Amino acid sequence: MTLTLYNSLTRQKEIFQTLLPGQAKLYCCGVTVYDYCHLGHARTCLVWDVARRYLQWLGYGVEYIQNFTDIDDKILNRARAEGSSMEAVSEKFIAAYFEDMERLHIGKADAYPRATHALNGIKRLVAELEQKGVAYAAGGDVYYAVRKFPGYGKLSGRKLEDLQAGASGRVQETEEAKKQDAFDFALWKGAKPGEPAWGSPWGEGRPGWHIECSAMVRDRLGETIDIHMGGADLIFPHHENEIAQSEAATGKPLANYWLHNGMVMVDGEKMSKSLGNFTTIRELLDRGVDPMAVRLFILQTHYRKPIDFTQEAIEAATNGWQTLKESLLFGYEYGDRLGWQVPHLLPGATVQKSLGNDYTQEFAQAVNEDLNFTGGLVVLFELAKELRRDRNLMLHEGKTATSPEKLEEMWQTLVNLAQVLGFAVAATDLEPTAPESEQDTLSDVMIELAISQRQAARKAKNFAESDRIRQELQSQGIVIIDSPDGSTRWHRI
RNA sequence: GGCGGCAUAGCCAAGUGGUAAGGCAGGAGUCUGCAAAAUUCCCACCCCCGGUUCAAAUCCGGUGCCGCCUCCA
Structure with a gap:
């Protein structure tokens, strides 16, 4: 079985082959840190983290780098508005980035280079481009x-003739006048008064946006990497421009595979800062x-398609996760009793290799087709449904229908696959719900007493009383279950 | 105008030439005093119009929608 990837560069699916056997070098374009991340950023970070995990699961050694753009007009504008500095603004939102991504259980990249820490590599690259005659200095830029x-x-897939010059209307006239051609772009921008600036052969200034990635890739991973990824809106x-910069300098391909994820949509439009239709990660999570x-x-x-962000979709996903969660919980709750090897607490970012059974093969078969995680989810649900069924039987009847050995294999497989996709139960899901306070909770003795009273009522066919007791216990978070043999079990929610 | 992508059930979604995975939601039955659980069953001729083929959701053209065309994840 081989992994195929849709390569934006060739516009077709290609068999994935690494430069070095068993080693994959990945670079993902990160965020400009001038505000909190929204769901669109979450998608990019999440999808490519899962891609990285999948490669690890297949057995690749993966080096995964993601940058922070911390030199930018938008950061500067915010700093001015807040009366702080560019550095303070970026520090704040980098910290927020890590908080948000951790909450989403997105694994950390191996390194997060920042533009402000990559100045040497950037200047070296600009100088090389100038020497090769593909870059020119003009008025400090x-x-x-x-x-x-x-x-x-x-x-x-663009031809220069087809581009509409200055279509965005954002390019300033002063900049326009310095360019030899309207499509030329800035590698270095001369400092304006009051702006952060770094010394360079072209005078005080700061790097343009695109050059940092070219420099970081080369500094961290080398001249050619395996996969370069990012949001589809970064293609052009x-x-x-990254390709133009890197390849003109090195004469080698920047990346063998270019992968791009689709956008998050709201009411048929792309979620974006400029449209103001965004929901930040923290807003969504804080909402519960x-x-x-x-x-x-x-x-x-699928990662390449647009996703519509709607309340309904989030609710459906919440219900779907409930199924997966209950099944993942199964092993932690009953594994010991069933004599299983239960892994010590919860999966971090480390992904175990594939277990190599029928389930994992089915999973790999789906995902190998251009990272079709959506198809792979089928296997997770297949396992989860079966496990949940036995978990319920365990809970309600104290026994399973399937053999513990078979269940253990299924559960271990589910945990293994969940790890690839980054699903994990929270530590709080494992602990029995902590009582609000001692007074609020019924003791086990009290519960047993209430249940025996209810049993008596049932025997006397006083079902009104019986149901009243059930209701009362339920309101205290106690669920009671009658068995066919007449006995009654209970558990706290 | 140029480039790329997408159109599959109430909603989401996989499928890439041989008569439709999965999730969510919903419905009917069995069991149960009730409830819970379990269990059986039901829910798509794949936007439309042409074309290619023995055969198309799957290929081609038309159509509609979305993204990008120097802020963008």
């Missing part, structure tokens, strides 16, 4: 001469939505 790079447009111009439901919501659509 340095621009990339797009027409000097024959492959320009190969990623996005960001990734196109389970982070794992968010994960299911995202993974339930």
